[in-house]
Amino acid sequence: xxxxxxxxxxxxxxxxxxxxxxxxxxxxxxxxxxxxxxxxxxxxxxxxxxxxxxxxxxxxxxxxxxxxxxxxxxxxxxxxxxxxxxxxxxxxxxxxxxxxxxxxxxxxxxxxxxxxxxxxxxxxxxxxxxxxxxxxxxxxxxxxxxxxxxxxxxxxxxxx
Amino acid sequence: xxxxxxxxxxxxxxxxxxxxxxxxxxxxxxxxxxxxxxxxxxxxxxxxxxxxxxxxxxxxxxxxxxxxxxxxxxxxxxxxxxxxxxxxxxxxxxxxxxxxxxxxxxxxxxxxxxxxxxxxxxxxxxxxxxxxxxxxxxxxxxxxxxxxxxxxxxxxxxxxxxxxxxxxxxxxxxxxxxxxxxxxxxxxxxxxxxxxxxxxxxxxxxxxxxxxxxxxxxxxxxxxxxxxxxxxxxxxxxxxxxxxxxxxxxxxxxxxxxxxxxxxxxxxxxxxxxxxxxxxxxxxxxxxxxxxxxxxxxxxxxxxxxxxxxxxxxxxxxxxxxxxxxxxxxxxxxxxxxxxxxxxxxxxxxxxxxxxxxxxxxxxxxxxxxxxxxxxxxxxxxxxxxxxxxxxxxxxxxxxxxxxxxxxxxxxxxxxxxxxxxxxxxxxx
Ligand code: FES
Ligand SMILES: [Fe+2]
Numbered sequence: 001x002x003x004x005x006x007x008x009x010x011x012x013x014x015x016x017x018x019x020x021x022x023x024x025x026x027x028x029x030x031x032x033x034x035x036x037x038x039x040x041x042x043x044x045x046x047x048x049x050x051x052x053x054x055x056x057x058x059x060x061x062x063x064x065x066x067x068x069x070x071x072x073x074x075x076x077x078x079x080x081x082x083x084x085x086x087x088x089x090x091x092x093x094x095x096x097x098x099x100x101x102x103x104x105x106x107x108x109x110x111x112x113x114x115x116x117x118x119x120x121x122x123x124x125x126x127x128x129x130x131x132x133x134x135x136x137x138x139x140x141x142x143x144x145x146x147x148x149x150x151x152x153x154x155x156x157x158x159x160x
Numbered sequence: 161x162x163x164x165x166x167x168x169x170x171x172x173x174x175x176x177x178x179x180x181x182x183x184x185x186x187x188x189x190x191x192x193x194x195x196x197x198x199x200x201x202x203x204x205x206x207x208x209x210x211x212x213x214x215x216x217x218x219x220x221x222x223x224x225x226x227x228x229x230x231x232x233x234x235x236x237x238x239x240x241x242x243x244x245x246x247x248x249x250x251x252x253x254x255x256x257x258x259x260x261x262x263x264x265x266x267x268x269x270x271x272x273x274x275x276x277x278x279x280x281x282x283x284x285x286x287x288x289x290x291x292x293x294x295x296x297x298x299x300x301x302x303x304x305x306x307x308x309x310x311x312x313x314x315x316x317x318x319x320x321x322x323x324x325x326x327x328x329x330x331x332x333x334x335x336x337x338x339x340x341x342x343x344x345x346x347x348x349x350x351x352x353x354x355x356x357x358x359x360x361x362x363x364x365x366x367x368x369x370x371x372x373x374x375x376x377x378x379x380x381x382x383x384x385x386x387x388x389x390x391x392x393x394x395x396x397x398x399x400x401x402x403x404x405x406x407x408x409x410x411x412x413x414x415x416x417x418x419x420x421x422x423x424x425x426x427x428x429x430x431x432x433x434x435x436x437x438x439x440x441x442x443x444x445x446x447x448x449x450x451x452x453x454x455x456x457x458x459x460x461x462x463x464x465x466x467x468x469x470x471x472x473x474x475x476x477x478x479x480x481x482x483x484x485x486x487x488x489x490x491x492x493x494x495x496x497x498x499x500x501x502x503x504x505x506x507x508x509x510x511x512x513x514x515x516x517x518x519x520x521x522x523x524x525x526x527x528x529x530x531x532x533x534x535x536x537x538x539x540x541x542x543x544x545x546x547x548x549x550x551x552x553x554x555x556x557x558x559x560x561x562x563x564x565x566x567x568x569x570x571x572x573x574x575x576x577x578x579x580x581x582x583x584x585x586x587x588x589x
Contacts, residue, residue, distance in 0.1 A: 055512060076380035079524040153518040
């Protein structure tokens, strides 16, 4: 097995950039990372593959992503106002598939949130489908598979 | 002496904390009261377990709870449903830890006793050692009394309480209206969101009959809507009302035009539904059927609160489970039509994702408010929760029930008066 270290590096750099934007709530910049037809998905069932035909925690197309960001930035949401910063670690990046058009990558995420003085942790497996854009990428699909997706979650006022 | 003892009676203490227009904050935070509630409320009435569409076939099951008791809703080979205590009769392990699924039998993981879908004990490894001491017929999984109405399954530990239909009483009319949102197809569970919040279960019970909070807490949701939809959610000054249905049940009508989804079907399709209508047209649906589906797609205009643990809430079921005095688990159950066009059910799931669940545009803000109520309940010695809104402007509905404005606290008062009665039942003053 050979690992294309250069490719892994480029993809990791992109994932870290996205993570940094989200942790620092630079949501407008985050929106520009996406293809118009891209989908942001947080499933309730991690074995599911047909996301449109099942209930998800989030299934955001372009409009829903924009509305989600508007809501979080509006100053009108009491929970978004109470949310602290998040700190996420992205690691274990592996290229699952690659061709001219797109790269499919998978990685591990641990996201920490401080909420009403309590530390809450979200471990997840994250899958990206990225398309080349200039010297970097743009997101065609991001699927966040929370380890406890089918358990009882706390409410979420940030973006995974 | 007897007076001293009655001072110690926790149930009566809790019952006394419910007054006509206010309830004491200790009802949210006193662990001793919580323990009594499990017994006096959850162990003593009809509790919602699930919907029949969740166990559609022979061999289907789902797990649920009655208060603290884990139970299984199952469908046996003859298609009969059962509600079974999830506890092996040998040394007591749970026999099923899956959320839902299909099985031929429930096998206890500890020593391998096997039970049928009707709870009967079928297999015992090394049976010969039980010669003369064990009769398999005497040790099925314990079966609970259960009854259903319009597919909603309720169970109870009590064999002597009234039949389910009597308990639901005046709420039945509203359940009949609620299930019309299958758009001409039988109502079906499409999936569910699960989340918890650090607060008492009654905070959730109140919330599903609280229209007053909507424009405040959900301002960011309303802002995210198009103008026509936002107008519909601007219902506080409208003709809505809250009606006390008895037995702790109530209905809060926010959008009177959407009480009966099978009425007004000759109206033109509003512009904001045109996309769905077009998708249905492309599937070859008739114009009549399209109107019916489009009208049903966003759910009803009311929340029907069924005491103590389920609300038929506009387009979905909201099920609560008390975990401890200050922790509550909630399921937001998405609904659609069995056999309905895929685009219809998908539209309903997308709408559900928009507002409901831990990542919806509504729930996180509700959760924040509820968490604050729980925290606030620790402030001071003698605080009260006001539920007297609209008490001076009550009226009687054509059905003969007490009602108040849509943003009155009529439903909460109805629930608390029933709670008071249940907590005091069987106790001597
Ligand atoms: S506890 Fe179930 S078989 Fe022993
Ligand atoms: Fe709410």
